[in-house]
Amino acid sequence: MPRLSLAEAEDLARRALAAAGAAPAMAAATARALVAAEALGQAGHGLSRVPQYAAFLRNGRAEGAAMPAVVAGRGGAALVDARHGLAYLALDLAVAEAERRAREHGVAFLGITNSHHSGAMGLPVAALAERGLVALAFTNSPSAMPVPGGRRPLLGTNPIAAAFPRRAAPPLVVDLALSEVARGRIMVAAKEGRPIPLGWAIDAEGRPTTDPEAALSGAMLAAGGAKGAALALVVELLCSALTGAAFGFEADSFFVDEGNRPRLGQAILAVDPGALAGREAFLDRMEALVAAMLAEEGVRLPGSRRAALAEAAAREGIAVPDALHARLLALAAG
Secondary structure, eight states, X not given: OOEEOHHHHHHHHHXXXXXXXXXXXXXXXXXXXXXXXXXXXXXXXXXXXXXXXXXXXXXTSSOTTOOOEEEEEETTEEEEEOTTSOHHHHHHHHHHHHHHHHHHHSEEEEEEEEEOOOOOTHHHHHHHHTTTOEEEEEEOOSOOBOOTTOOSOOBOOOOEEEXXXXXXXXXXXXXXXXBSSOHHHHHHHHHHTOOOOTTSEEOTTSOBOOOHHHHHHSEEOBTTTHHHHHHHHHHHIIIIITTTOOXXXXXXXXXXXXXXXXXXXXXXXXXXXXXTTOHHHHHHHHHHXXXXXXXXXXXXXXXXXXXXXXXXXXXXXXXXXXXXXXXXXXXXXX
């Protein structure tokens, strides 16, 4: 299994995406985000996405020449149109605009419309937190979960991420999807012919199931039951109703190469602590809570494991499975 430096991995991903039709800026922004996710240990949002994105670019599910732009705004609020491209250029623009508007107005809300799969949502909030802002980010995704009381998939797994600056340490980052488990774990169970735990999914008739094949034909369940589904509904409305983006049930699955342009939405909220109790008061309160948490044996701060993995990846590079490495080389060669 080859080990690549982060720069080597980023260059390989960039060349593969460019060969599939991504414009230079889109290929670079996407490669940078995917390698950052890989370094954090989030392989599901890392280099394994390159062949999928390349297929989307080739078959028109993503527009390789798209250049996102701010198309509406007032005060601390603005809307970025991703113009059907891969999401990462639009996220970069939204982060920059959120920082500017939050510093001017104390708070900023950036919506993104006509977007795509947005990967590890902890990355844009961490970028804002590293610049001293509290940040939250949301995205909807193709439908996978029912609403409370329903059986038909209507809501996506709809991740939520938040990041909080610290005085002399990396930001505290929370990044989670709202499904009880990732769909990929059900797919692995189906491939291996083993049952899944009750509570992960329902079948097409709405019945709890331990059969992964029935689960894949049915719907995933939200973490926390009805409460998690209600949170997923909140994310759906923040990302779609406010931005004009598609709902999850209007977007075709990312698990197939063919399908429509998903037109998904993202939302980023940034807050300048200086506009409220003040930056120093905020940092004092942050460190007081962190100290109280770490005073108890066995407690680990959210995001700490990923931060340690990223530090190791920066020193040692990342291991890329042989089959994926060969695939990336073939894509980069066109």
